[in-house]
Amino acid sequence: QIQLVQSGPELKKPGESVKISCKASGYTFTDYAMHWVKQAPGKGLKWMGWINTYTGKPTYADDFKGRFVFSLEASASTANLQISNLKNEDTATYFCARFPDYWGQGVMVTVSS
Amino acid sequence: DVVLTQTPVSLLISLGGQASISCRSSQSLVHSNGNTYLHWYLQKPGQSPQLLIYQVSNRFSGIPDRFSGSGSGTDFTLKISRVEPEDLGVYYCLQRTHNPYTFGAGTKLELK
Numbered sequence: 001q002i003q004l005v006q007s008g009p010e011l012k013k014p015g016e017s018v019k020i021s022c023k024a025s026g027y028t029f030t031d032y033a034m035h036w037v038k039q040a041p042g043k044g045l046k047w048m049g050w051i052n053t054y055t056g057k058p059t060y061a062d063d064f065k066g067r068f069v070f071s072l073e074a075s076a077s078t079a080n081l082q083i084s085n086l087k088n089e090d091t092a093t094y095f096c097a098r099f100p101d102y103w104g105q106g107v108m109v110t111v112s113s
Numbered sequence: 114d115v116v117l118t119q120t121p122v123s124l125l126i127s128l129g130g131q132a133s134i135s136c137r138s139s140q141s142l143v144h145s146n147g148n149t150y151l152h153w154y155l156q157k158p159g160q161s162p163q164l165l166i167y168q169v170s171n172r173f174s175g176i177p178d179r180f181s182g183s184g185s186g187t188d189f190t191l192k193i194s195r196v197e198p199e200d201l202g203v204y205y206c207l208q209r210t211h212n213p214y215t216f217g218a219g220t221k222l223e224l225k
Contacts, residue, residue, distance in 0.1 A: 035214075045162065045205055047214040061213040095161055099209060100152045101173060103161040 002026035004096050004104035011110045012086050019082040020107045022096030029077035030054045036070065036081050037095040039106070050099075051079060086111045115139055117206050119217035125225040132193040134220045136206035141186050143210070150209035153182055153191045156219075157202040165204075166191060198224070 007021045022034065036048040049060040051070040058070040069082040083090055086109075093106040116139040126132045142149050149169050154162035164173040166182035169189060179194045193200055201224060206217040 044219050045156075045207075045216040047216065049213075099214075100150075100167050100207065101164050103163070106161050 002098070002102050004098065004102055006094075006096060006104040006107045009108040009110070011112070013113055014086055014088060014111055016086050016111075017082060017084040018086060018109055019080055020094055020109070022079045022081075022104050024077045024079070024098070027098075030074060032098045034070075034072075034079040035097045035099050037097055037103075038064075038092045039095065040089075040092045045095075048081075048094075053079065083109070088112070114213055115142070115208055115211045115215050117208055117215055117217035119204075119206060119220050121220060122218070123221040123223060125223050126196045127225045128196060128198065130196050130225075132196055132200075132222055134191045134193075134204050134206075136184075136189045136191070136217050138187040138189075138208060140211070142189075142208050143186065148210075149185065151184070151189050152207045152209070153180075154205045154207065155200070155202050156205065157199075160202075162205060193222075196222070 003025050005023045010018050012018050030053045033050045034053055035050040038046045038048055048064045051058045056072050067084050071080045088111050091111045093108050095106045096104040118137045120135045124132050142151050151169050153166040155165055156162040165176050165180050170182045181192045183190050201222055203219045203221050205219050208215055
């Protein structure tokens, strides 16, 4: 069955970096783009962008240009999201998703001094 | 960016009752290829969103026929009939016709 399994929760300080992963199984990884979605605590869903899993080319929504990097380990069917220079407002759950149908379980990233 | 306006913000429904959620778009969601990429999700507490309806009116695998989607252009509706306890949570619409993709703000379904 199709699954997207994400890495575990992260606690970071402002200014640090974090890298979260999303391992896909049950389908051909390079056949579908991988999208990333942010959900701040108690808030709605915000699309961050996507990565072409065949070419590796990322596309970022405007609010996520600069400190956010999408990458792949295609041989491991894994997509990664790295956030640098973390800010308090990056505290959120981050989902990977094979739109429109399959989502990862989400990774809670907490940024606190 | 396309703005999706979901109403109501919250719904109080009795078990066995019917719920209707509206999602209105600031511009037409008909893609140049003729498809309309408007989807509906349910997010239960502590879980990731689960796909209910894709492309306006197609039920995803395993979704009961109590859930139905309709609409066209800029106006879309999700109907839930015979509400059951497992239907509780926040419902979101998502449009993937225009970049950037955008979500509605959500509708919380609670039991009366």
